Amino acid sequence: MFNRIVIAARFKSLIVMIWLMATAFRIGYTDGNEYSIKAMFLLNFMKYVEWPAENNQGTFRIGVVGDSEISESLLQMIAQKQGDSRRIEVVKLGSGNQPYCQMVFVSHTENSRVDEWIKKLGAKGVLIVTEDLKLNTGSAAINLITVDNKIRFEINQSALRVSNLKVSSRLTELAINVR
Amino acid sequence: MRLILLSLLILTGSAYVRAEGNGSDKPDSIPFYEMTLEQLMNVSVSVASDLPMTNRESPGIVSVITQEEIRKSGAHDLIQVLQSVPGFDFGFDVEGIVGVSVRGNWGHEGKVLMLWDGMEMNEDLYSTLQFGGHYPLGLIKRIEIIRGPGSAMYGANAEYAVINIITETSELNGIASSVSASTYENTLSGQETSFAIGKKIEDGRVNFSASIIDSKRSNQRYIDNFGSGYSMADYSGLNSTQFKLEYVKKGFSLTGLCDNYVVKERDGYEAIYLRSYENTFFTSKYVAKYDISLDRLKITPGLKFAYSKPWYLDSNEPDDNYVPFKTSLSKGTAFTNITYEPNAMWSVIAGAQYSKLQANDLLDSSYFSNGKKVFGMENANAYAQAIYKSKIANIIIGGRFNHNQYYGQKFVPRLGLTRIWDKFHVKALFSQAFRAPSVENINFNPDIKSESTTFVELEFGFKVTQHSYLTVNTFDITTKDAIVYYYNEFSEDDYRNETTTGSRGFEVEYKWKTKKWFFNMNYSYYTTAGHPVIDAYRVPGHSDILLAFPNHKIHATASYNFFGKWSVTPSLSYLSKRYSVITNENSEETLISYNPALYLNINISAENILAKGLSLGLACHNATDESAYYIQPYANNHATVPAGGREYTISLHYNLSFNK
Incomplete structure (x- = not known):
């Protein structure tokens, strides 16, 4: 009798565990993940931002600062867009000398040091994109934020001017905050 | 009851499916890479993953341990951290x-x-x-471990693995300080204080770090193979002091490191000593280098x-039967490293170095095997490694050519293929590694030869x-x-080349991480099947296992973040049966087996508590007081050394960033 109770309890535990595992896997498994979408925002910004002619030739480099899944998402998106004529490279940026990148994405993991990164990497012809940063405390050109489970972005016009970049009016219309 | 349970599962499951369907605004017919900004702005996002996904393409079997994982684990010593790595374990020398x-x-x-x-x-x-009370855990930002050979890139000493530790100072612009104190149930077990300060300057940085560790190997009683013993709470002190200074300006960098490690010991080689002695390891290292960047070179x-x-x-x-030992070493090295990325398809790293080492015997009455007080080695x-990123796979080809003054030329190759298919990756690696004998290997046996190791590795990721x-x-x-140490019939250190040794096996690692949870679990297995076992490592009567280290090892860590600041992190380690051998005066061997053991650790930590940048950890290590x-x-007849029992640790970390 005791054995039957134990076996029944273990059987139920097993069912619960299997269901929980299956649920956990399904919760995580969705194509709408944050960094796939953010990666596409970055690729779209290429169309709406005008770089100075001298910075807008040859390979387009997107630098990524900090630990972020966006590098992998960008590589996947670029591979899927391989029909595009312009070559796009994704570069992991860290300490030491850095290659020139037309666009630099600073991960939220580096938000405490974002000004240091902007000072280090921001130059004429470099579009700095941050995430989850309060623009009034930073000097990035574009900041991605999540509002009601959707990605939105803010634009810092003065930072764009400093970087000698122009954005289309369509981009400023879509931004939720322009200053 | 079962019907009710199943009904609940089905109901909750279907409710979840409905919620998922309603919540998604994604236009399913359009792939992301074709969406405009307007369309992207209508896509709902799932929770971001913070799972580290690097190293999928790297040509090695790699484990990365972050500062967050170290702190949440409650570990206060590098041994505790590395024991969570698949295939890693620790044994006792002398x-x-x-x-x-x-x-x-x-x-x-x-x-x-x-x-x-970057310093060896x-x-x-x-x-x-x-290991043990040596390396300041409070300063470590990240540990990258190559669980395989690194000789082709890193040279000798990287035959089986490379442990690459990156500290807080590497990019610090502020202050990072850490204090921890631990206690066994009958005595204090250790304290660590570490401090680092770094300041960005124009085109560079300057930083300084210092640490002091004072700890004990164990609180148990050590008994040698002749029945004599002592309390390790009194005689197993481990003291470490480390300073590091770094200056970087416009590509030039100068780094200095001083490390002093003192081990208080009475265990000796076989029979214990009458009193404790200090076994000291002092080293000071200096590196000056200059980065010359020329476009892609x-x-x-x-x-x-x-x-x-x-x-x-x-x-x-x-x-006493204790023998003093005093030798100093000076080593100078000139090197050049090159990285070259001619295009997106190719990347090349290469380099060359020349080193000259001189050992000086500081005792009055002893000499090196060359009959002199000085022994030199040049x-x-x-080395070079090229990675070609083809459409089919990344191809890695490389190797190292080495010339040693006593052992001539040696070349070790490294070949690999890595490939990522969306959610899958595969790595196939072949490497050779080598080790030329060290100063004391040659000193004790002038006829000793180099050893070489061949690795074949295959990894699948999903x-x-x-x-x-x-x-x-x-x-x-x-x-x-294989160069094997033994204690010869004259009670002296000695080395010999054995024929062949090795192992084969597999490792499984699963990582799950969200913003609130993380769960890491790994299992590692090795066997000596297919390899001869040399006498020094043989377990009598068991042909598939080597002395000291278990065939099976499991480690699991779960962490849950609550109220934003607090985390609770239990971890479990399982080691299967292990063995040691005792040899008596008549050379008769007795096999000792150690039962499988399960170790439980629990840590509660809080971030940004009381002040921004201040974090607190409260840990209980070996909570069930299992024998270790x-x-x-x-x-070689050194008795097994008991590790510490249940241990409590409190730690405080404080980080302050400078505004400029």
Whole structure:
């Protein structure tokens, strides 16, 4: 009798565990993940931002600062867009000398040091994109934020001017905050 | 009851499916890469994954441990951190020293390389690393471990693995400080204080770090194989002091490191000593280098200098079997490293270095095997590795050419293929590694030869969900002419080349991480099947296992974040049966087995508590007070050393960033 109770309890535990595992896997498994979408925002910004002619030739480099899944998402998106004529490279940026990148994405993991990164990497012809940063405390050109489970972005016009970049009016219309 | 349970499961499951369907605004018919900004702005996002996904393409079997994982684990010593790595374990050498093993193979002498902010930490006399109360955990930002050979890129000492430690100072612009204190149930077990300050300057940075560790190997009683013993709470002190200074300006960098490690020991080699002695490892290292960047080419020439006194024992006590040992070493190295990325398809790293080492015997009445008080060794090597990113796979080809003054030329190749298919990745790796004998290897046996190791590794990875990743790897290790330490019939250190040793097996690692949870679990297995077992490592009556290290090892860590600041992190480690051997005066062997053991650790931590940047940890290590051991992995009659029992630790970390 005791054995039957134990076996029944273990059987139920097993069912619960299997269901929980299956649920956990399904919760995580969705194509709408944050960094796939953010990666596409970055690729779209290429169309709406005008770089100075001298910075807008040859390979387009997107630098990524900090630990972020966006590098992998960008590589996947670029591979899927391989029909595009312009070559796009994704570069992991860290300490030491850095290659020139037309666009630099600073991960939220580096938000405490974002000004240091902007000072280090921001130059004429470099579009700095941050995430989850309060623009009034930073000097990035574009900041991605999540509002009601959707990605939105803010634009810092003065930072764009400093970087000698122009954005289309369509981009400023879509931004939720322009200053 | 079962029907009710099943009904509930079905109901909740279907409710979940409905919620998911309603919540998604994604226009399913359009792939992301074709969406405009307007369309993207209507897509709902799932929770971001913070799972580290790097290293999928790297040509090695790699484990990365972050500062967050270290702090949440509650570990206060590097041994505790590395025991969570698949295939890693620790054994006992002699004279109070604990060393590392990889995949069942004793890696203590010159087979595992440790880099501390790029500086080699292996001493130059025997090429060992010394673990326990040595390396300041409070300063570590990240540990990258290559669980396989690194000789082709890193040279000798990287035969079985590379432990690459990156500290807080590497990019610090502020202050990072850490204090921890631990206690066993009957005595204080240790305290660590570490401090780092870094300041960005124009086109560079300057930083300084310092640490002091004062701890005990154990609180248990050590008993030698002749029945004599002592309390390790009184005689197993471990003291470490470390300073590091770095200056970087416009590509030029100058780094200096001083490390002093003192082990209080009475265990000696076989029978215990009458009193305790201090076994000291002092080293000071300096590196100057300059980065020359030319578009896609970077050339880094540099110079290194090291002065050290490892295994330094000094005493005038007349009534003991203790033997003093005093040797100093000076080593100068000139090197050039090159990285070149001609295009997106190719990347090349290469380099060359020349080093000259001089050992000085500081005792009055002893000489090196050359009959002199001075022993010198020159070494030159060049390495290169090219990665070609083809559409089919990344192809890695490389190798190292080495010339040693006593052992001539040696070339070790490295070949690999890596490929990522969306959620899958695969790596196939073939490497050779080698080790030229160290100063004392040659000193004790002038006829000793180099040893070489061949590795074959295969890894499969699968991104199970956005938050979880599973990797499985297999390996086969064969070391020929293995350099093995033994304690000869004249009670002296000695070395010999054995024929062949090695292991094969597999490792499984699963990581799941979200913003609130993380769960890491790994299982590692090795066997000696298919490899001969040399006498020094043999377990009598068991042909598939090596002395000291278990065939099976499991480690699991779960962490849950609550109220934003607080985390609770339990972890479990399982070790299967282990063995040691005792040899009596008639050379008769007795086999001792150690039952499988389960170790439980619990840590509660809080971030940004009381002040921004201040974090607190409260940990209980070995919560069930399970017996733990450091076993000698070669049959040399040193008794097994008991590790500490249940231990409580409190730690405080404070980070302050400068505004400019």
